[in-house]
Structure formats: C-alpha cells, structure tokens
Amino acid sequence: MKRRLSRIGALTAAGLAGCIFATAAMPEMARANDGYDLWLAPSAAGTAVPDVKILSDSPTLRIAGDELRRDLKASALPVVLAKADDPALASLRLATAGMGTEGYLIRPATIAGRPSLLVTGRTDTAVLYGAFAVIRAQRTGADLAQLNVASAPKVKLRVLNHWDNLDGSVERGYAGQSLWDWWTLPDFKDQRYTDYARANASLGINGVVLNNVNAKPESLSAAYIAKAAALAEVFRPWGIKVYLSARFSAPIELGGLKTADPLDPQVAAWWQAKSAEIYRAIPDFGGFLVKANSEGQPGPRDYHRSHAEGANMLAAAVAPHGGVVMWRAFVYAETDPDDRAKQAYTEFRPLDGKFADNVLVQVKNGAIDFQPREPFHPLFGAMPRTPMMLELQITKEYLGFATHLAYLGPLFTEVLDADTRTRGKGSTVAKVVDGALDGHDLSGMAGVANIGRDRDWSGSTFNQANWYAFGRLAWNPALSADVIAREWAEQTFGADPRVVDAATSIMMESREALVDYTGPLGLAHLMDTGHHYGPGPWVDDLARPEWNPTYYHKADRNGIGFDRTRTGSNAIAQYAPAVARRLADPRTTPEEQLLWFHHLPWDWKMQSGRTLWEQMVSQYDRGVTTVERMQAQWRDVKGLVDEERWNKTAAYLQIQVKEARWWRDASLAYWMSVNGLSLPTGSAAPAHELAWYKAQRFPLAPGQAH
Template structure:
C-alpha cells in the first residue's frame, strides 16, 4: 500500500511539473539564449587545463545545439594541433580560428587561438554562428579585434545610484562586497566576454576619493576575481584631488614630488590587491572636477604623473578630453580641441586621450569630434554613450548602431580620403600600438539588465563594433535579433526594420537638421528649447540654437565661432558652406533664415516641421509593425515593448508640439498647410516639471 501511495505521489509531482507554466521571459538571458531543451548535446573535448577553457566548454554545452562534428577546444601551440600548421601570425593575443579539422584522426570542429581567452571568444563566435544560420559543417572563421582596449565605463556611484542610468540601481552591491559575490557579476562578465569586451571601469568618472581607499580596493579586487577568467580587467576612475582628501597633502599638483610619490604608492597598493589591474580613467577640470589646471599645469602633466605610477605594472591611463569652462567665452564645441591639440606628442606612451564622438555631449546626432585626426602623435580613444541620456532614456526605442557606425565611418581627411575615425581609433592611421574604445554602460539591476529588450541591442552593438568597426550596424542588428528572438524571418525582418529607423526618428522629433541640446535642464528629459536662465551660458538650450526672428542655428563658420577651422581643410571647406554641409548637420554649423531653401524645395521652417512630423509618424509605424508580430514573440517581452512604444509615441508628440509651439513664438510663422497645431499652448509645455526623473542626482 505504501508503495502504491508513493507511486501516486510521484505521478502527481510529475503531472504538476508537466502542467506548470513556463517561466516568463524577462530578458535576463540577453542574446545568450540556451540551446533548445531536448536537442542533442554537443560532443566537447578540451585539450589543456585552465578555468577559462573550462568556461568556454561550459558555454558550448549550454548554448550550442547539436553539432555535426565533435568540438575541440585548444590553444594553437598545443602539440595536439602541430600537424595542422595553423597560421596564427595575425591573431594577436585575442584572435581566434573556428574551422573544421582532423585531430587525432577524427574530423572535428576546432576552436583555437594563442591564448585561453582567444579560445573563449572563439567558442562564443561558434555559438553566434550557429544561431545566425551558419552551416557548422563548413564553418571557417578567423577573426581578431581591430581595437585593443574595449571597455565599458560604468557611471556607478558608491551609494548604489547610477548617473545617467535608466535600468535600476547599480549592479555592484558595494555594501556586501567583497564578501558576497553576486552570481549576476558572473552572468554580466559572461555577456561581455561574448562580445569581446575586455575591460570594465567600475565607478563613475565623477569619482569619489573613497573608491581608492583600502576597503574599496578590496571590493574592486573581488570583482576582478570574478571577471578575470572571462578575459576582463578592472579599471578605476580616479579623483585627481585624492592626495589631498586621502593623503592629507596640501596640494594635488602633478609636478609636486610628494604628490607623485603618493600616487606611486597608491598604484602599488592597488596592484598588490589586483595584479592585473588595468589602470585609471580620469575626468579632470570638467564640470567642477579637480584637475591639473587648478595648479596651472597641463592635461599632459596630470596624465603623465598617473601614467608613471602605473607604468611599472603595465597599466594605462585613459584621460578624458571632455572639458569646457564657464570662464571660457568661446564656443563650447571648440574648447576640447583648443586645450588638447597643442599637447599632441606630450603624453606618455601608456596614455590614451578619450574623446567623445562629438564635441558637445552625446547628442542624438553630432558631427564627429574635430580632435580625431588632429593629434597624430597621441593614441585617441573613442567614447560612445550606450545609455540613452539624450535619446529617451530606457523607454524610447533607439538603436544606436547607426550612430556608432556614423562616427566610425566619418572621414577626418587627416591623411587624405579614407582617414576614418575608425582608423584613428584602431591605431592604424598613425601606427599606434595602444588603441581603445569606451562605451558608457546602460547596465543596471533590472532583470533585463538594460531597462528594455531593445536597449540590450545597444550594448551588443557596441561590443561587436568595438571588435570590428567595419561591421555594418544593420548586419549587427540582424544577428542580435536572431539570437534574441529566434529565427522566424517575419519577426527578424520586422525587428531589424524597426531598429534601423528608430534612431533617426528620435533625431527627427527632438532635434532635426543639426539642432542639439534642446532637452530639459539637469535631467535631460523632454523638450526645453526655451531654457535661458541657467548659471552657465553653455548649459542653456538657447545657447545652441540661437533662434530669433531672422533665423535659427549656431554659426560656426568664420563669421561666427569658426569651429569649422578645427577640421581638416577639405572637411572645413564643405562645412563652411550651407549648400555643401549635410542637411542633417546644417543648423549645427549655420544660422540660417527661416525661409532658406532646402534641397526638397521647402523652406527651412517647412522642412523642420516635416521632420518633426516624420519622427512622430515613424514611432506610430513601429507600433503598427510590432503589433504585427504579436503572438510570434513571447508575451512578456512583447507587452513591455508595446507599452514602451506607447510611451514613446506620446512623448514624441509632446516633443513635436512643445518644440513647434516655441519656434512659432520666436519666428512668428504659421504652420505649413496640413500640419496639426500643438495640443497645448507654450505656457503649458513650459510649466511641466520632472523633479524625480531617473539618472540624475536628487
């Protein structure tokens, strides 16, 4: 009787398990979806022993579906591969080979490279290839990163908040580190390794001195221990005045011997805890941060002092060129060039100057920064923003791959046609061995990591383009979509179409034709082109659009600030003439009358209105397209995206209406025939207030 009851109980448990609903898809797996349950497990063989090789094998067992051949993981110098005579000269330390080969008389799929982390990258490439439809029986991949240092910058604060973060609190639980290493840290490292990201700056560039104290060094060391097997180094943002705040010195002057000794001792302390510590990221003399100019020293003086402290350990310094001062009456777009261009060739060999993609501040569209190509003797590190500070935060669908591609392919003309920003950044244009690219992370504690499914694509696009800047953003969007949503052609085509039009839609409804920095003050949420009363001129949107009865736009030609002169002569010549300036950047460089004739035949005013309307219409079109795949995407991710698209459509109309109400108050012009009037008057839009917007200190 007992045996029968036990049998019934087991059957009931099995029935309950069988009838239990599947776990909701909350986006936690990112693009790393496990192989479908029930598929044959691949035959994996590992030659050699290391934690990283074990991780690589584990990834294949988790995510690779049935393979036509057994998979062999091994370093290229292993004697078992000697007969293959592999060509590894172009691989470097991180490049991989994935190909069919006969090993020990057995046809196999070989994943190899010079180092364990190269094999790990190859394992992820094999998984990506299978999920994007590559025939594994005929696979033949050889790939090496074009950029050496591929880093995420976390703007995470020690109190758990994230500056310009829209995916919840910081991923790092500083309070329980170093004792408790949250399993999410491993999952995060795994996602980055899948993209080839090899460095993480774990704290905000607006750094606190406490991040360099012994307790926080221990916390950083705990994260470094988690990241190391995944090929990732830890970096710290350093506060320049730390010798005063922590060392009780009277100065932070970089030429002071006591200051130099303090930083050397601090670097030694960090390297004792983290032997493979990457180095420092520094924001200095920018937006109130301390720096070498406080002591009448140059940025090179400051960077070189820190570089000397980390050089004996193989460390580097990433010195940000994001500088502007309220005491400088010149065009804000010119100030970084003015300060850094004279310093070319004066930085130490282990210093990278980190430059934002544009000269203002991560706008939905900016011309490429004039510093690219202007400092041939200095390695230049491109800084991109993955988190969407000016592009609708987490709720607006804005795939940034086209933005990244736009700047990487921009031609500086520094050494003739083809001198792209990508060639400056990867070091090939001027022969620099040190090269780097940074992305301001959009990762937080939200279960889907980035605030929405489509925001994950921006993290993915950064990693893929950091590895290979020649990739097309559309190809990257397609491979992300296939790994994230499966291989239903209708779903994938819809997703890619939505992604590829999304960023331009945000440009249209927030700042068309080269307008920029029109957002609400502080939080940068929503329209505020009327703001004119802030303490610093360059914080006010009116500073950037200069709209009046006669026209709109910032004159950066020789009749204005002459910022065009900072570009190479062939580029400057094009930008100096409104007839040869790309219309997408027209008002960035020119103040033009409202009746200026555009290429479409419309006036400037009519063209602006058309762009605002197109932006709103594009979001409506994305809503309709997403509705068309309902039932073909899991209900959890479908519904969240649909809800966010509703928010985006509502806010796109808000942007359009508020902006047009303001422009009409300035130019006195009626709307073109057929254009809808703003829903409210200008006073209503000005009265909107958002004191608790996310991502901004409160």
C-alpha cells in the same frame, strides 16, 4: 541565473503537488522570458549535448567548453578547443602568429585522426572568444560543418565605463540601481557578476571601469580596493580587466597632503604607492580613467599644469605594472567665452606628442555631449602622435532614457565611418581609433554602460541591442549597423523571419526618428534642464551660458542655428581643410548637420524645395509618424514573441508615441513663438499652448542625484 531559478521552481512544485502538476507547469514557465538571458538564451530543450573536447585545462577553457555544451546544438562535427601551441595541433601548421593574444581561428580539421571543428587561438581567452563565435554563427544560421573563420579585434581596449556611484545610484542610468552591491562586497559575489562577465565575453569586451567618472576619493581607499579585487576575481576567467576612475585630488582627501600638484614629488610618490597597493590586490588591474578640470572636477589646471603633465604623472605610477591611463578630453569652462564645441580641441591639440606612451586621450564622438546627432569630434585625426580612444554613450541620456526605442548602431557607425580627411581621403575615425592611421599599438573604445539591476539589465529588451552593438563594433569597427541589428534579433528572439525582419526594420529607423522629433537638421541640446528629460528649447536662465538650449539654437525672428563659420565661432577651422571647405558653405554642408554649423533664415531654400521652416516641420512630423509605424510593426508580431517581452516593448512604444508628439508639439509651439510663422498646410497644431509645455516639471526623473 533565470534558468536555474526555473528548475528550482519546477522541483519545488513537484515536491508540493506531485509530478503531474510539475509537468503541467513546465511549458508555461518555459514561455516566460523577462530578458535576463540577453542574446544568450539557452538553445531549445531536447537537443543532443554536443561533443566538445578540451585539449588542456584552465578555468577559461572550462568556461568555453561549458558554454558550448550548454548553448550549442549538436553539430555534425565534434568541437575541439585548444590553444594554438598545443602539440596535438602541430601538424596543422596553423597561421595564428598575426592574430595577437585575443584573435581566434575556427575551421574544420582532422585531429588525432578524427574530423572535428577546431576552435583555437594563442591564449585561453582567444579560445573563449572563438567558442562564443561558434554559438553566434550557429544561431544566425551558419553551417558549422563549413565554418572557417579567423577574427582578431581591431581595437585593443574594449571597455565599458560604468557611471556607478558608491551609494548604489547610477548617473544617467535608467535600468535601476548599480549592478555592484558595494555594501556586501567583497564577501558576497552575486551570481549576476558572473552572468554580466559572460555577456561581455560573448562580445569580446575586455575591460570594465567600475565607478563614475565623477569619482569619489573613497573608491581608492583600501576597503574599496578590496571590493574591486573581488569583482576582478570574478571577471578574470572571462578575459576582463577592471579599471577605476580616479579623483585627481585624492592625495589631499585620502592622503592628507596639502596639494595634488602633479609636479610635486610627494604627490607623485603618493600615486606610486597607491598604484602599488592596487596592483598587490589586483595584479591585472587595467589602470585609471580620469575626468579632470571638467564640470567642477579637480585637475592639473588647478595648479597651472597641463593635462599632459597630470596624465603623465599618473601614467608613471601605473607603467611599472603594465597599466594605462585613459584621460578624458571632455572639458569646458565657464571662464572660457569661446564656443563650447571648440574648447576640447583648443586645450588638447597643442599637447599632441606630449603624453606618455601608456596614455590614451578619451574623446567623445562629438564636441558637445552625446547628442542624438553630432558631427564627429575635430580632435579625431588632429593628434597623430597620441592614441585617441573613442567614447560612446550606450545609456540613452539624450535619447529618451530606457523607454524610447532607439537603436544606436547607426549613431556609432556614423561616427566611425566619418572621414576626418586629416591624412587624405579615407582617414576615417575608425582608423584613428584602432591606431591604423597613425601606427599606434595602443588603441581603445569606451562605452558608457546602460546596465543596472533591472532583470533585463538595461531597462528594456531593445536597449540590450545597444550594449551588443557597442561590443561588436569595438571588436570590428567595420561591421554594419544593420548586420549587427539582424544578428542580435536572431539571437534574442529566435529565427522566425517575421520577427527578425520586423525587429531589424524597427531598429534601423528608430534613431533617425528620434533625431526628427527632438532636433532635426543639426539642432541639438534642446532638452529640459538637469534631468535632460523632454523638450526645453526655451530654457535660457541657467547659471552658465553653455548649459542653456538657447545658446545652441540661437533662434530669433530672422533665423535659427549656430554659426560656426568664419563669420561666427569659426569652429569649422578645427577640421581638416577638405572638411572645413565643405562645411563653410550651407549649400555643401550635409543637411542633417546644417544648423549645427550655420545660422540661416527661416525661408532658406532646402534641397527638397521647401523652406527651412517647412522642412523642419516636415521632419518633426516624420519623427512622430515613424514611431507610430514602429508601433504597428510590433503589433504585427504579437503572439510570435513571448508575452512578457512583447508586452513591455508595446507599452514602451506607446510611451514613445506620446512623448514624440510632446517633443514635436512643444518644439513647434516654441519655434512659432520666436519666428511668428504659421504651420504649413496639413500639419496639425500643437495640442497645448506654449505656456503649458513650459510649466511641466520632472524633479524626480531618473538618472540624476536627488
């Protein structure tokens, strides 16, 4: 870790030039911060080591004690770590029975005649989560002497999906190569694996899918099972299970079978044997994630079987070992002429109640593909007899990659708070996902990871906040995005209110700014092709209709937008009647989703009194202006943030300002070429002609295969 490297550097300097040189060098080294420590940077030097006592012994409890001793400032009360069934706590009559295996309790208590701060739970992992909660509370200003907190996760499986390939590349990754060095595993276990597990445990993330959903069959070979087992060994004390993405055709490619038909007994037997092999190497293996019959991936429909038949065959293979199957609902086919936004619902809704008990259907937040803004997916609430696992994208595939500052907490809470109205008012996506709405014990949230081998893990300091926000919301979907932003800023930059206020303000307006300058009023999928970098609303020559931006905006001289009402694709019929009625009328459709559901004339009157065209231009302009304001706010805290992180953020904000203008100018140039309208008075003309924007090429953009 960085702290250890700094100490080694200081000792080396002392050996070479004497103690005077080392002492002089230390303050400068202490100021350096490359972001490696995330929100877990060590507390200020010189504080007394806190009094921490562990009442029993295990690797996990020792970790919890070490975390408190290292990162907690000395408090008025000694801290006691103990499982709730420890005899020393019997007289306290702790109310932990309803907290599950991961919930923790923190409270003042007298233990063995000594006033203490007790951190407890029913398992070692629960105590570890509690220890991190104590550290988080102190760093965000809480008085530990008065701390009285009981918390249990609302969602059972809180999982990061790594789209990491076996060659070390990361699909849609913008923070360097894969964290996993498959070539040196299982023999060499990089310290970064432990540091990664520590960061996840601090958030309560309890699962990691190691490989890309576009899986290679080799990931299930004996050699790669051994590599996964080595990572599982590192993660286990931190309460984290490993999962693997499974390629559906692996029985053919690895097993030499002639078919992968899920109803073929030989295929089922192969998966049973493969699962048993994995569990021998990884006794606490979590199970499989599967992308099937989507974007060319093999699946049960290749054999005229349903997704339920495919999922249940795999579920039967892992069920004896306690495993689960996370079956993705991201499906669309070039052979289906229907609106792409409808296809997952059409295919999965009839299968409700047909999946095995240990299957979760993993559904993206929206019906297209992780766009900067989408309405909530209509499958949420539509399959009451099936556990639904929400899939969010932490990596910013469509949100400016690593260089645009876009805090995704508001995007995540927007979908979690959305009311499906499937069981009346208050049937939120959060209640579907945590199982409360339909009484499911099995529940889950998945986040497509933004983590790589960059020293700051995620490509920039502020991208770390999206990893953080996912973890906090997976634990408790009711948390607010602004509270999480402030909490992260206090732990990442320190307690100076000038920095915390500026960082929180920047974060909370950043995602809306990006929506404004890339696709206001419900426009989506306007990016350039393949790499998904930069604007390309004019693209119309790709092989499949639904890959083209023109498919989604349908702009012509008369209007713009995708008609999903009864006069168009009728996608609104997939929502509950109360929602569908509101969306059927453009006057009652939320304006931020207007062009997602309606094709409207350019002179449509908006609530502001402007025409649709005037409002669009205004929001493109607002997006650029907001980023410029974010840049100015960051300039105001120069000298209050360490130089390394301040400089990188400032440079990235300059990139974002340039690219926000690029998005705005290119988009407006194209829309004007379609609608023949002029810009409203006071709005600047694009910097170049449309042909210039169309000519830009980025064949080596990151995050895609080359």
